[in-house]
Amino acid sequence: MGSKIIRSLFSLVSATALLLLSVSTCLAGAWTQQKGNLYDRLSLNYYHADDRFDENGSRTDFPSNGQFTDMNIGNYLEYGITDKFTVINSLSYKRIENKDALQETKTHGVGDIDLGLKYKLAEGSWGVISTQALVKIPEAYDKDDKLPLGNGQYDAEVRLLYGRSLWPHIPGYCSFEIGYRWRLDDPSDELRYLIEFGMDFTKYFYGRIKLDGIYSVDNGSHFDVSGNPTITNNFDLAKLDMTVGYKISKTLALEAEYTPEIYGKNTAAGATYTIALTYQIR
Numbered sequence: 364m365g366s367k368i369i370r371s372l373f374s375l376v377s378a379t380a381l382l383l384l385s386v387s388t389c390l391a392g393a394w395t396q397q398k399g400n401l402y403d404r405l406s407l408n409y410y411h412a413d414d415r416f417d418e419n420g421s422r423t424d425f426p427s428n429g430q431f432t433d434m435n436i437g438n439y440l441e442y443g444i445t446d447k448f449t450v451i452n453s454l455s456y457k458r459i460e461n462k463d464a465l466q467e468t469k470t471h472g473v474g475d476i477d478l479g480l481k482y483k484l485a486e487g488s489w490g491v492i493s494t495q496a497l498v499k500i501p502e503a504y505d506k507d508d509k510l511p512l513g514n515g516q517y518d519a520e521v522r523l524l525y526g527r528s529l530w531p532h533i534p535g536y537c538s539f540e541i542g543y544r545w546r547l548d549d550p551s552d553e554l555r556y557l558i559e560f561g562m563d564f565t566k567y568f569y570g571r572i573k574l575d576g577i578y579s580v581d582n583g584s585h586f587d588v589s590g591n592p593t594i595t596n597n598f599d600l601a602k603l604d605m606t607v608g609y610k611i612s613k614t615l616a617l618e619a620e621y622t623p624e625i626y627g628k629n630t631a632a633g634a635t636y637t638i639a640l641t642y643q644i645r
Contacts, residue, residue: 392538392559393493393526395483396443401644404439404618408455412624412633415592420599420628429463431592431631435474441481451479451497461510461590468510468590473503475513481524490527495542496520514594520544522555535562551583551597569616570607576600579628598630608641616641 396402410433414422425431437455444450458471479497486492499518506515522542529535540557556578561571576599583596603625608618620637 392536392540392557393483393491393524395447395449395481395493396441397645398443398445399644400443401642402441403642404639405642406437406439406618406620406637406639408433408435408437408635408637410434410593410633410635412592412631414632416598416600416624416627416630416632418629420626422632425463425592427463427465429461431459431461431633433457433459433593447483449481451477451481451495453477453479454503457512459510459512459591461592470504470508470510470512472512476500476503479520490525493524493526495522495524497522510590511594512591514550514589514596516547516550518544518546520555529562533562535560537561546583549584549586549596551579551581554578554580567610568607569610570605572606573602573604575602575604592631595629599626599628600624600630601626602635606637614643614645 411430412432413425413428413430415425417423435455435457437453440452442450454476455474456472457474458469460467460469462468477497477499479495481493481495484492484494497518497520499520501513501515501517504512504515506513520542522540524538524540526536526538529537536559538557538559540555540559542555544553544555546552554577556576557573559571559573561569563569578599579597581597585597587595589595601624602622604620604622606618606620608616610616618637618639618641620639621634622637623634624632
């Protein structure tokens with residue numbers, strides 16, 4: 364685990380040095396929405412993989428010139444119930460395809476639905492600390508499809524979040540998260556971590572960069588029957604999310620995002636391309 368995190372942190376630092384990215388006016392991560400405030404992000408995402416990470420973490424081709432694609436429309440929402448409590452919802456409509464030289468399989472529909480609640484524990488000049496609880500609901504699709512949209516299992520996650528504004532020295536922020544996800548039945552439980560940096564680049568342009576990681580605790584079944592290479596039972600994965608955005612108005616922004624998967628084990632090795640529209644009510 365140590366060498367994996369070191370390699371991931373090195374990739375994050377290298378990308379930050381090459382790309383002076385920044386962050387939106389809506390601080391996410393550890394920050395909660397104020398009472399009555401809303402943040403909504405509607406995104407069009409395209410994921411493509413023709414490689415996989417093997418059990419040793421090395422990239423290898425899919426058998427028979429295979430490739431996997433996931434085209435989806437996703438929506439992420441945060442709403443402030445009170446200044447300390449924020450409700451979270453995330454869902455997507457997917458069209459996935461897995462094909463090789465021998466066969467081609469497609470599925471479409473609503474994927475897993477996330478429902479969560481974030482609570483601000485403390486805030487001061489040193490930053491903000493929050494905790495977050497989340498449940499993944501797999502009831503919108505058939506897990507017995509030949510190419511399922513998800514693994515059909517309920518997940519429950521608890522996460523601790525820390526964020527700090529870098530003002531007045533730098534017009535931006537940093538955020539760190541660590542969490543544990545319990546997964547029922549066959550899939551392994553997961554240790555999840557996220558590191559995020561960003562700052563405003565100009566009055567209108569912003570961006571962010573995230574290292575988003577999953578480490579399997581390897582307590583699940585190693586027998587996979589799904590034809591979907593992204594939902595294996597035991598896998599590690601680290602993604603580098605790089606986003607730039609343009610503020611159309613005080614409430615609207617347009618974002619472009621590139622998210623390559625930089626490290627993993629026992630899962631697909633691809634990248635996601637995203638165009639998103641964000642909307643805020645304050």
